[in-house]
Amino acid sequence: MFKKLIIGAVFSALSLPLLLSNAHAEQANVPVTLAKPASDPTALDVDLLKAKINRSLGLKVVKAEATAVPGIALLITDQGMFYASYDGEFFIQGKVYSLGNATVTDIAEKSLAKIRLEGLKTFEDDMIVYKAKDEKYVVSVFTDITCGYCRKMHEQMADYNARGITFRYLAYPRSGIKDRSGELSQGFKDLRSVWCSDDSAQALTKAKSGSGIAYRICESPVEAQFNFGRQIGVNGTPAIILSNGMMIPGYQPPAQLEELLKNS
Known part of the structure; x- marks a missing residue:
């Protein structure tokens, strides 16, 4: 159903160490409503995802939208482009490419082109x-x-x-x-x-x-x-x-x- 994909960098550490240090410092204070995964992991709750990323990493998410990868959302933030699982449990830094039809396509480009x-x-x-x-x-x-x-x-x-x-x-x-x-x-x-x-x-x-x-x-x-x-x-x-x-x-x-x- 979905094209084969590769992920350029999965679950990699942020190039901004302060984000992670802030995340560790605040982990104990994450509200229960944010700490729990979404009730339906196959559905994207934009507001919940934005809130969790902001609480965990201090990133302001300008836009979040679904991608062709099941359960993975594209995040446009005040510090660049990232990906995350719908429930916010996994954060991805890198690029995601589609390898269908003998072509390699950056799946974020269409969305980014419009935003640009x-x-x-x-x-x-x-x-x-x-x-x-x-x-x-x-x-x-x-x-x-x-x-x-x-x-x-x-x-x-x-x-x-x-x-x-x-x-x-x-x-x-x-x-x-x-x-x-x-x-x-x-x-x-x-x-x-x-x-x-x-x-x-x-x-x-x-x-x-x-x-x-x-x-x-x-x-x-x-x-x-x-x-x-x-x-x-x-x-x-x-x-x-x-x-x-x-x-x-x-x-x-x-x-x-x-x-x-x-x-x-």
Whole structure:
């Protein structure tokens, strides 16, 4: 009935040790209603699952939905994408693939594509745009100033634009919003300064060329864009989102990106 599947990483430890330490510390305080498995393990109770994951791991679940794997739900959280059993007894970090019909398919991509496109709409007025004169394609790219491949991609902007590819940049400080001491990270402050500039496109070009950044403070979308990126699976830069919601991680040369867009 169901296609054969493989699980990329099952019951693996979180990369965020604080989550697990919090989970152990609070285990004794889990209410009886949350500690018990769902009465019907074959049915997904979204509210119960969200509450249990939040209580156990401190994760805020933005969205939970059933997958093609019996008894396994996809979780979109404030710290990325995960899976869990319907009753919340098992938590899975990794990817799940369908191997049916001689093709390998990431079963989360369809759901994530929709979430990405919906989320991008909220940032349409807050992106830094390099528009192609004869626009054929539009890509939305999570970027960081310190990323070498981000700089290489930006150096080729004229070539991308000449091929009809418009770039819309979102901020993704790889160092995070805060550093280990709890202060705002330099990466965040630099990107905030760019987004707060009178001419943000020019400021970003200068910053990526190493010309320096004029320090600015304003109400910027940098933190919101970073958090959105984490929710939809961004864990490095550049990360390119196509118009169909598909995400391509890593640098793509102009000719290669154009070919990819033609066939997507």
